[in-house]
Amino acid sequence: MATAARSTRRNIDVTKAHAGDHEGCLAVREVLNLVGDKWSVLIVGVLGKGSLRFSELKRRIEAISQRMLTLTLRGLERDGLLTRTVTPSIPPRVDYELTTLGLTLLDPVRALAKWSEQHREAIQAARDRFDRRPQGR
Numbered sequence: 001m002a003t004a005a006r007s008t009r010r011n012i013d014v015t016k017a018h019a020g021d022h023e024g025c026l027a028v029r030e031v032l033n034l035v036g037d038k039w040s041v042l043i044v045g046v047l048g049k050g051s052l053r054f055s056e057l058k059r060r061i062e063a064i065s066q067r068m069l070t071l072t073l074r075g076l077e078r079d080g081l082l083t084r085t086v087t088p089s090i091p092p093r094v095d096y097e098l099t100t101l102g103l104t105l106l107d108p109v110r111a112l113a114k115w116s117e118q119h120r121e122a123i124q125a126a127r128d129r130f131d132r133r134p135q136g137r
Contacts, residue, residue, distance in 0.1 A: 034079050039064055039072040041109050044098065047082060048106045051097035081105065 035041065039061070046052065046060050058069055073096060076082045081102035087093040098106070 034075070035081075035105060035109075037072075039068060040076060041112065043069075043072055043076060044081065044102060044105050044109050045113065047096060047098045047102070048109070051085075051095045054094050054096070057096065076102070 035044070042061050042064075043057065046057060052060070054069070054073075057073075058064065058066065061069065064072075073082065073084070077084050077096075080099055082096050082098050085095045085097070087095070
C-alpha cells in the first residue's frame, strides 16, 4: 500500500478500469480502500454534522476501539479528508473536521447509508435463505 499511496492520483474512467486497465483498477481499489471500510464511512458521516473532539467521536461510534479510532482518523487526515486541530490547554483539546475534499464524500456516504437502510431486510432474508441451504450446494 505504501507504493500505491505514493502513486500520482488522477481522474480515471471507471469503465476503463473494469475493462482491464491495470492502473485504473489500482486507482479504484486505492480509493475504495481509503473510504470503503466501515469506520471511515461512520466517521465521515458523523463529522458531516460538524467538528468534534476525539472523545465525542468515540462516544458517537460506540463499537470502535480507541486504537482503531486513532488509526482511522490518522488515515483520513493523511488522505486530506479531515483536519486535526490541537488547541493548547490542559489537557490539550483536539478537534476533527472534514476538509472541503471530505465534504464531497458526504453525498456518497449518505446515499450508501440510505441504500443500506432500504435493503437491510432483503439482505437479511437472502442471508437466511443461503444459511438454510444444505452444505455443499
